Amino acid sequence: MRVTLLTEGTYPHQHGGVSVWCDQLVQGMPDVEFDIIAVTGTGAEPVVWDLPGNVRSVTPVPLWGPAADGRAPRGRELRRFLESYERFLHSLLDPVYDAHFGRELSTFADLARRGLLGPALRSEQALRTLHGVWSRTGLPTAAARPTLHDALNAGDLLEHALRPLAVEPPREGVAHAASGGLATLPGLVGAQLHYVPFLLTEHGVYLRERYLGYRTGPYRWPVKALLLGFYRMLAEESYRHAALVTPGNQYNRRWEERGGTPSDNIRTVYNGVDPAAFPPAGPEPQAPTLSWAGRVDPIKDLETLIRAFALVHAELPEARLRLFGGTPKGGEAYRDRCVALAEELGVGASVHFEGRVADITDAYAAGNVVMLSSISEGFPFTLIEAMSCGRATVSTDVGGVREAVGDAGLVVPPREPEPMAAAALELLRDPERRAQLGERARLRVIEQFTLRQNIDGFREIYTELLRTGVRTPRPLLTAAATGGAA
Numbered sequence: 001m002r003v004t005l006l007t008e009g010t011y012p013h014q015h016g017g018v019s020v021w022c023d024q025l026v027q028g029m030p031d032v033e034f035d036i037i038a039v040t041g042t043g044a045e046p047v048v049w050d051l052p053g054n055v056r057s058v059t060p061v062p063l064w065g066p067a068a069d070g071r072a073p074r075g076r077e078l079r080r081f082l083e084s085y086e087r088f089l090h091s092l093l094d095p096v097y098d099a100h101f102g103r104e105l106s107t108f109a110d111l112a113r114r115g116l117l118g119p120a121l122r123s124e125q126a127l128r129t130l131h132g133v134w135s136r137t138g139l140p141t142a143a144a145r146p147t148l149h150d151a152l153n154a155g156d157l158l159e160h161a162l163r164p165l166a167v168e169p170p171r172e173g174v175a176h177a178a179s180g181g182l183a184t185l186p187g188l189v190g191a192q193l194h195y196v197p198f199l200l201t202e203h204g205v206y207l208r209e210r211y212l213g214y215r216t217g218p219y220r221w222p223v224k225a226l227l228l229g230f231y232r233m234l235a236e237e238s239y240r241h242a243a244l245v246t247p248g249n250q251y252n253r254r255w256e257e258r259g260g261t262p263s264d265n266i267r268t269v270y271n272g273v274d275p276a277a278f279p280p281a282g283p284e285p286q287a288p289t290l291s292w293a294g295r296v297d298p299i300k301d302l303e304t305l306i307r308a309f310a311l312v313h314a315e316l317p318e319a320r321l322r323l324f325g326g327t328p329k330g331g332e333a334y335r336d337r338c339v340a341l342a343e344e345l346g347v348g349a350s351v352h353f354e355g356r357v358a359d360i361t362d363a364y365a366a367g368n369v370v371m372l373s374s375i376s377e378g379f380p381f382t383l384i385e386a387m388s389c390g391r392a393t394v395s396t397d398v399g400g401v402r403e404a405v406g407d408a409g410l411v412v413p414p415r416e417p418e419p420m421a422a423a424a425l426e427l428l429r430d431p432e433r434r435a436q437l438g439e440r441a442r443l444r445v446i447e448q449f450t451l452r453q454n455i456d457g458f459r460e461i462y463t464e465l466l467r468t469g470v471r472t473p474r475p476l477l478t479a480a481a482t483g484g485a486a
Contacts, residue, residue, distance in 0.1 A: 249400020
């Protein structure tokens, strides 16, 4: 049995979150051979996981490294590309043309593997085509009067986003994307060209997180509209052509059904942990302490957590907030902003950024209550790990959090410091309630969210897909994608 695992910004080049899930998968199936196609930043990122022997290869696909050398197509092939590009752009901006997206993606994949797509997208003719399309009367982008500078920005972002098309797609076994978005591109091409079953697992909702991220992006609205149109269409294409979609929770399932996934093609598989690896945490700290674990990232909304802690600290001046986790490269400014906010609120001395911890269970044991403040999640590992450790939790009501917690913790609205602070104070002041919730949480994990259940679920799915093959109709490939065009 062979599986190509498709990742973006995670395994095997980053720790935490989805990377933990990927490592569990490959370690839990030593008889399955895994290849990994990993979408990365620059390509210089080191492999930070100890890979087991059943990982045959790791192919990094850098989005932001230097562009590959090559020339743009010429003559008739350039004209065909520009016609294809025009239809592709229309599919991103006008729902009437959305059927063109998948067909033109196939054309682009052929050009990308021949080293022609990047130079074509960077050409002056492509720039003029883009500017002409989104300036047309009737399209919403025209009202914003997009400039050539906007077109340069949008064209550059599209060129980088489409780089995964250049990688050799899976030719056998199962292609398993560990997230939506750019990681799905090689899997979609493998399904089209080689009939490789494409399996999509979403932990968070990739499209929703793109919408959240672009809200504060440094681009004008026409650029945002085009890129969000691309991610929307890529999500729909992935949902439509996946042999099976395996969300980590029911919340994701609703997004996937709305995005066009047939209900029969969806199967929820919850994340799991090994309760023996996350045993009861033992005695609580003497000083009232809130702990948090994760990566320091805007999606985790540490600013709301710090504001909530300031309200807790006003009631319990001896309280502390301990934050465990690394800061991804490029995220230093967000960390500095969080540190400055704690100082501004007068709690700088009581908020401790601990960095990465060798044993994550130490992070959960460090608090009387474990906090989760994210504005977007799938089925978060840190939450079920803390629950397995028998700690009471306060979590934001995002993604599959409520499904994970059940009646074994407190759930509050995201982005609202006051209810978060009230829930934390309620538990800090009631040790008996904390103990009851912690015991209930560990029992819930043992009954519903174990690693063994997760691994067995995916082994069954791999076997099923290899037996039944590609379930959805194979998209019609253009002549260029089949090699019929000169």
